[in-house]
Amino acid sequence: MWKKIPKLFFVIIIFLFAFFFLAFAFANLFQARSNIADPQSVRFVIPRGQATSIIANRLQEAGLIKNAWAFRFVVYQKDLAGKIQAGSFELSPKMDTWQIASALTVGTDDIWITLPEGWRREEIAESLSKQGLPNFQAAEFLALSKGLEGQLFPDTYLVSRETTTTQILSLLRNTFDNKVKNSLATEIANHSLSLNEILTLASLVQRESANEGEMPLVAQILLNRLAINMALQVDATLQYAKGYSQVEASWWPTPLAVDKNLDSLYNTYKYPGLPPGPIANPGLAAIKAVLKPQPTKAFYYIHDTSGQIHTAETLQDHNANVNKYLR
Secondary structure: OOHHHHHHHHHHHHHHHHHHHHHHHHHOOOOOOOOOOOOOOEEEEEEEEOOHHHHHHHHOOOOOOOHHHHHHHHHHHOOOOOOOEEEEEOOOOOOHHHHHHHHHHOOOOEEEEEEOOOEEEHHHHHHHHHOOOOOOOOHHHHHHHOOOOOOOOOOOOOOOOOOOHHHHHHHHHHHHHHHHHHHHHHHHOOOOOOHHHHHHHHHHHHHHHOOOOHHHHHHHHHHHHHHHOOOOHHHHHOOOOOOOEEEOOOOOOOOOOOHEEEEEEEOOOOOOOOOOOOOOOOOHHHHHHHHHOOOOOOOOEEEEEOOOOEEEHHHHHHHHHHHHHOO
């Protein structure tokens, strides 16, 4: 019996050594990535809706944590999955995994703003004035953006709460330049329409289409009308010409029959051809639809009560569609 004690003692020592080694290795995964006194901080951006697993991997790739699984363990252990915020964070490799996970739940100095496709300048200004941007002034934005309708690119942006009006405008214009003027430079140069005409037609397509899938079709129908100098007869241009409706509290009031008599160059019932400029800020899908429309011989289209589009080559067939789907 006494001879077995040293062997048992030896096994226990080995077991304890292995236990403490594994415990140390496990704990080390949660420690700070750097022990430098003043390591350079890193700006880490979390998009809306990004999964914890992706955030964990990105943190590890950015050199902010030692192990992605350790971060996921912390998030689970502290029940932070629903508390991590989208935004921009200043993080340091000197922070341990627990500190970084907690930091991602605290509000940032940045906010996400979403500007939908098809908004006009005034709608953008109104929305931004309600976003908690103390240095943004709607009146200043409207003055600076005059003549830029169609070039204020609609997108979701991450901006500092201290962003100024001029910085917002530069952001929208620079994004437009990158995603449209630069990325589609060849297509634009080879098109029969000028850039302003492309954007003008795209703004009509944006406002007239029920979804992105039908945009190339709507674009070609309007191009067909332009080709024979037929009035475009786009209701959205009447809405643009009318402006804000106090009754409907909308920049896009319901078009009425009497509106077709409006004396405005934006009245595409009265004046053939394109209006002088864009009536809204189209998205990339609408612009691409104009650059590459869907071939069709149709000159007319309507949307039924469910939003389905119906086209026709002749006025007679168009009237038949109206009677069939709208009456």
